[in-house]
Amino acid sequence: MRIIYALPLLLLVTCSASKEKIDLLVHHAIIYTVDSSFSTAEAMAIKDGKILETGSNEALLKKYEANETLDAKGQFIYPGFIDAHAHFYSYGLGLQTADLTGTDSWQAITDTLRSFSQSHPDGWLIGRGWDQNDWEEKEFPDNEALNTLFPDRPVLLSRIDGHAAIANNKALQMANLKPGIIITGGTVEARNGKLTGILVDNAIDLVSRIIPDPSAQQIKQGLLDAQQRCFAMGLTTIDDCGLPYQVAEMMDRLHKSGELKMRLYVMLSDGKANFDYLFAKGSVKTDRLHINGFKVYADGALGSRGACLLKPYSDKPNWSGFLLSAPEHFDSVANILYNKNFQMCTHAIGDSGNRTILNTYAKYLKGPNDRRWRIEHAQVVNKADFALFGQYSIIPSVQPTHATSDMYWAEQRLGPDRVRGAYAFNDLLKQNGWIPLGTDFPVEDISPFKTFFAAVIRKDAKGWPANGYQIENALSREAALRGMTIWAAKSNFEEKEKGSLEKGKVADFVLLNADIMKAAEGELLQVNVQKTYVNGEKVFER
Template sequence: MKGFLTVLSAAALLSVSCSKQKADLILYNGQVYTVNGAFDTVQAFAVKDGKILATGNTEEIRKSYTAPEEIDALGKPVYPGFIDAHAHFFGYGQSLQDADLREAKSWEEVCGRLTEFAKTHPDGWLTGNGWDQNDWPGKQFPDKTKLDQLFPERPVFLTRIDGHAAIANQKALDAAGLTKSYVLTGGEIVSKNGKLTGLLIDNATSLVENKIQAPSPQQMEKILMDAQQNCFAAGLTTIDDCGSNYELVNLIEKMQAGHKLKMRMYVMLSDHQPNYDYLFKRGAIKTERLNVRAFKVMGDGALGSRGACLLHPYHDMPDKSGFLLSNPEHFEAIAKKLAEKNFQMCTHAIGDSANRTILKIYNKVLGGKNDKRWRIEHAQVIAPEDFDLFGKANIIPSVQPTHATSDMYWAADRLGPERIKGAYAFKQLLKQNGWIPLGTDFPVEQINPMLTFYAATIRKDASNYPEGGFQKENGLSKEETLRGMTIWAAKANFEEQEKGSIETGKFADFVILDQDLLKASPAQILNTQVLKTYINGEKVYEKK
């Protein structure tokens, strides 16, 4: 009789098992923020073939599905994989190979770091990035004198944190054949008393940078893999790579096909004729991990180096107003060409004059309401009367919250007390279309999405400055910020039907954190850690 009951029990279990639908992965016992339209939370979901099969409570998911792999989330918060809507993926990986000059508190500290770096990197050009004169006593740009003394026989090229200025020593200037200053569109070769200082602004930087030997294919692969590793550790599952060339796209495509590069990439090609020729001939590229349908155009420079194009002179330097990096006719010609070919136009615009110029061109070419999702990258300083130009033609402001908390120490000096009110105005920009994508602009800023969340909601930097927050009226809510880092970032890429939320049929891209950003205190947000990152239901990172 006992044997008969055992057989019956086994048969019953088999029947229950057979009645369950097969999945590849089940996550249960979580606080899952789906970031769907209703901003629902659930406890569990099932994954099959890299996509979300179903969501619900733990009991119903485990009752309805069986899977060889299960994740007990232990009550931890689970979010859609974070999407950085504006970054420089290859540039970040490349910066990891250079001297790190970020947060140096003086030019002397920069030179000291560079000297130490040179000891372990003795050959070829000496390159570094991340210096910011706004962090130094006096806030003055450096010149090449000290570099010439330290490295008289080795070319040195050091990029400012925003990528819009650089300092080169004499050896580097010689390599570029630069002997005197001259007028060029959208840039400045700085001289003093008739002699070059080594400082190069915006378009002038390429005159020297182009002389640096390009990395080999093997080095390029390492650069991409290093960037991927750090991004996965930060919970990032899609990166908008802003301003790459078609050769890099070919390498990314090859590495993804070989399952080596797993990061999802939304690549904007830079504003160069070979890139237009390539994509116009080939057509938009769309795979599960690669999307190439956009072009990144540079409108003006940066506020920190006074290259941002302003309607009125800089408050702290009345003889400068910045400059456009190309003439308006160029921007309009590109806009008409991209509209005709049905590609997305994404234009860097920092200053209020640059934003007005690009917004008016967009409005003219787009002709009112549309779904082309053309973007203004940064949208940093907007004149009060120009905000509605975003909504009139459904233009997307793609912003980076940590720029506000990095720049706030000196932005008012640049802009003055009135103009600063229209800067980093994320809430005003959100109202234009009802949604806004968020990014970091790394490596200009750190890649950590928690800093994005903190800056957007608390409007302070990591040192808890300023008390009360910077222009707090333009902060975003926690829900708005999470949407900006997920579903709205996906929407900016025409990808909201496949990612950006944990919903049936979408890619199983998700992260598990140790603290709930929606409930955490400000201090807890800053200390939040990524425990695991998944792409397509595959674990690509786990905190040790």
């Protein structure tokens, strides 16, 4: 009788021993794998940070024994979101300065700065996020109020896009700036022989370069703060566009210490020290950090009228913006990066800026290729130039929330005909059949759900305009999700290791409380991240 009673226990032990042991088993989920067929699954097995298998609940629960299980209770899992264009480092540092986003007047900015200065009584007063297009008076301010409030303390406040700033007289004096100064690719504004404090594009560097560098502790804290906020949004890889190599090295150290877990694709800034560094070292690739290219700047931003246009601005006759460097500079960078096999990623906003870079790329790429050279933003493109993206396999890396932020005033800048070639995401998608999406945070909000909403719905949070902004250039939900996952990975040469939930790929995924592929328009901006996993490790839980 004892033998008979022991049989159930023996069968249980035998059954358990026959199961394959894994680290994590996700089950009873609706999993969007974002594979080539856009298939869904119910369960996913993970071991050593990699996906072993996706399939049905019945099959995987029967096959695997896991150290940890995640019962999704019918909720929705997607590949970890990838932001194909952002400023992770700058965003983190910006959390330590005055936040001016959402201010609706110059008075609101000075009020915010006065309050901030009381809790930060020493050193430079730095802020970012103002946008004169959000004010009733939609013109650049002058610095008189700043001079009155802070006569002995230097102040530098950057516009939301980082392509314009205002400095008080103390900062201008410390930088030794005087009326009449001329700078390539920038403007030091003066009125009646007196500096107004407004600096556009390259002129900002004349002041920012004298600001003391942040300490190592400030940099570390900024990176960790940025990571925390990004994980809470389901972001697992960030393309950080335009860094000095020293910051990339600190990221690597924090990765190795285990403090920084965010995966980062870093573009080094266009500068000799960065070129020398990467040319000597070669492409950098760890499991969390990838450095393989350079960020170059063709022109400024549309909001500050620094974007370089083929014809003058509709709201500023006789002004067409400017290139930030001579065309010969872009050509020389393209030449050396092509020959050394690095990726070139160039910021271009205006139709002249885009044409200049498209033609520069074409000179070296010569036809279809797999170099994956990118144009960051590709914001205003002349109708005659769209085909160049496909002809030379040039990748437009776009940020959908720029469309819904700029739509209130873009036509004033460009006119009714030229604006049809702006924020033309669907037209750009057609050129190569894929398009990576990002936010450009902190220029825009870090939320990938706002990216998705802007790409698909093309309205603001209040539902304006009723039919969507230039709705013919909206993306489908599938295209938008691919743009935030597998296509973003592809733009970084990483599509074989991430961007979809398939066997052998890293277990980076996010659990949401709603299905963005089917949720009603009005529900998309209310979707919440429940959990975020990187390499099979839970890094965020609501």
